[in-house]
């Protein structure tokens with residue numbers, strides 16, 4: 001039997017690297033995504049060596065740009081006849097200066113919300129060709145912090161930008177968009193594809209490195225101390241959980257669930273959720289994604 005083919009985004013570093021390694025060790029066909037060719041090549045060689053698995057490919061795309069997300073999906077469709085798993089792991093935490101992408105979107109929202117939504121939607125036809133297609137999206141416990149529905153008037157935080165607010169809201173919005181998509185799948189009777197989300201707890205990684213030069217010294221010191229605390233985990237723990245969520249029989253058929261870093265189902269805080277808020281967010285995201293969605297769902 002052919003091994004399952006699983007795409008992991010942001011696989012050259014941190015939790016994504018550990019996810020790819022865990023999958024490779026179990027003999028799966030892993031497609032490692034990253035945005036920097038050199039970094040991905042290095043990670044791929046290391047994972048091949050550590051796992052003894054040669055069945056590992058790489059793909060490159062800057063996921064803050066929707067045009068690149070679309071090209072990535074097209075490349076995957078050209079190269080592979082089906083996908084058994086998509087792990088939306090790539091994510092960013094920007095700094096105190098609001099950055100817009102070349103396409104004009106706030107970079108945290110573009111990378112953490114619009115991109116996984118677009119990539120997932122474009123790849124659902126390929127995942128539908130699997131008997132057991134699984135989509136796992138990495139959110140964060142930060143979804144729960146400092147959020148408020150009042151920011152739905154300003155989703156890209158043009159007037160209300162603050163880096164932790166952008167990150168927290170992006171991790172809330174990615175949950176809502178995944179649940180919305182999950183609901184659409186059920187309504188369309190696509191039952192061989194599941195969508196679940198997970199929050200990895202606090203794990204040491206390169207998260208935030210994109211904005212290190214913007215951080216005051218006190219914050220760099222705080223992060224350095226935080227990373228030494230026993231509260232901060234080895235990224236191997238959430239990485240292994242991601243791999244299990246994507247492959248283990250234990251999770252087969254489960255959908256619309258929010259898991260913690262050890263694969264336990266968590267009760268999600270829905271304080272700011274309402275069908276109206278969900279629709280407002282969805283409509284906004286669709287104005288961004290629709291130009292790239294010609295032949296998907």
Ligand SMILES: NC(=O)c1ccc[n+]([C@@H]2O[C@H](COP(=O)([O-])OP(=O)(O)OC[C@H]3O[C@@H](n4cnc5c(N)ncnc54)[C@H](OP(=O)(O)O)[C@@H]3O)[C@@H](O)[C@H]2O)c1
Nearest residue numbers: 010013014015035062063064090091140202203205206207
């Ligand atoms: N670590 C934690 O404590 C923690 C807690 C909660 C949630 N998370 C979430 O876990 C996921 C993995 O993060 P991590 O902690 O493992 O951080 P990481 O080590 O920085 O890994 C993030 C990965 O995403 C990639 N990435 C970032 N922006 C990208 C873009 N525009 N285009 C393509 N790839 C991009 C990075 O590529 P480069 O290497 O090129 O930067 C890297 O491969 C993220 O979604 C993060 O929000 C992490």
